[in-house]
Amino acid sequence: MIDLFFIKTLNIDYLNRTLRSFYETVDIVDIKYFNIHIINELDTREETLNHVLTKRDSNNDLLIIADDIILIKNWYKHLKENLNKGDIIGFSMINPKKNKLHNSGFDFIKVNGKLTYRPYMYNENIDIKLKSYRKCDTIVGCAMYIKKRVLGTIKHFPVDGYNRWGELLFCAIAKKYSFKVIVLGHKLYHYSISSKQKKDKQLSSISWLIEKKLWDKVVNKYLSNIDNVPIYNNTISDSLRQLLQQYNKILIYGCGTVANIILKNINLENIDVASGLSEEIRLVFNNKTILDIKKVDFKSYDKIIISAIGYEEEIKKQYFSKCENIIFLSREEKDNIIEIGVN
Incomplete structure (x- = not known):
């Protein structure tokens, strides 16, 4: 039974x-x-x-x-x-x-x-x-x-x-x-x-x-004793790095693993971070204060990056339906490297 x-x-x-x-x-x-x-x-x-x-x-x-x-x-x-x-x-x-x-x-x-x-x-x-x-x-x-x-x-x-x-x-x-x-x-x-x-x-x-x-x-x-598992390191692609350095002002939506990888790999003043989760607003994330997406002036940014890979369309529809400067990201694993790039 x-x-x-x-x-x-x-x-x-x-x-x-x-x-x-x-x-x-x-x-x-x-x-x-x-x-x-x-x-x-x-x-x-x-x-x-x-x-x-x-x-x-x-x-x-x-x-x-x-x-x-x-x-x-x-x-x-x-x-x-x-x-x-x-x-x-x-x-x-x-x-x-x-x-x-x-x-x-x-x-x-x-x-x-x-x-x-x-x-x-x-x-x-x-x-x-x-x-x-x-x-x-x-x-x-x-x-x-x-x-x-x-x-x-x-x-x-x-x-x-x-x-x-x-x-x-x-x-x-x-x-x-x-x-x-x-x-x-x-x-x-x-x-x-x-x-x-x-x-x-x-x-x-x-x-x-x-x-x-x-x-x-x-x-x-x-x-703490879990061992003998695959080991990876994070990085961002050259194309994403160049994009981040190219524009005067960039907004990253989302404060998850992908945004964390980006901010850990490149330290730029031209990047702001925003969230739609009330519990994240005003928290400090990689030395950046998280903005409320509902109060952000999108016109002040050259590019907006949606960092939640796999949920881009839902997020775009909810917050950025009228924006044309949206960038989606990709995630690729190769030779134990997890690389975040431009989709």
């Missing part, structure tokens, strides 16, 4: 959509193998997952599905076919808004000496052929299968995952006990909204500046 917990985080329409996808993709003869439960999300992702662990039957494996997941035909078939390959099993995820692959699991890497993680196959075409499964470091926690033997050893999800990294830390701990973490090549739709609905900005913000501080705490406490 499988204990299947559906987590309700949003309004009932989302849960009903997820439930409908379950019943439409599982043969009626297989439904009997599931003990189905529906629970409400608690204050954080980690609290919710730990609540699930108190409700499960210790004799059964566990499957958790959040209400921002849409199951796709044959998912259960692929899960059964690969059950003996892993102890914690996830799925490859499609971003429905972009109709692109969001990830096929995540892997630890070190960039400029700092531990981080990256999505495998991010932004690839959804028709790309994936292996039936692959080993990885962590998976999306909104659809994960955990065998009972894992839960017999690891009794809870670390509560200080800050509503972001509970399953990542759980997987890292599991791997220390030699349990195997895999991601299936079978794809599901993931709307990525189930854990970002909190009133507390620390628990809900998508700000890289906030997440970076929290991530440093997590690494120091749980992941």
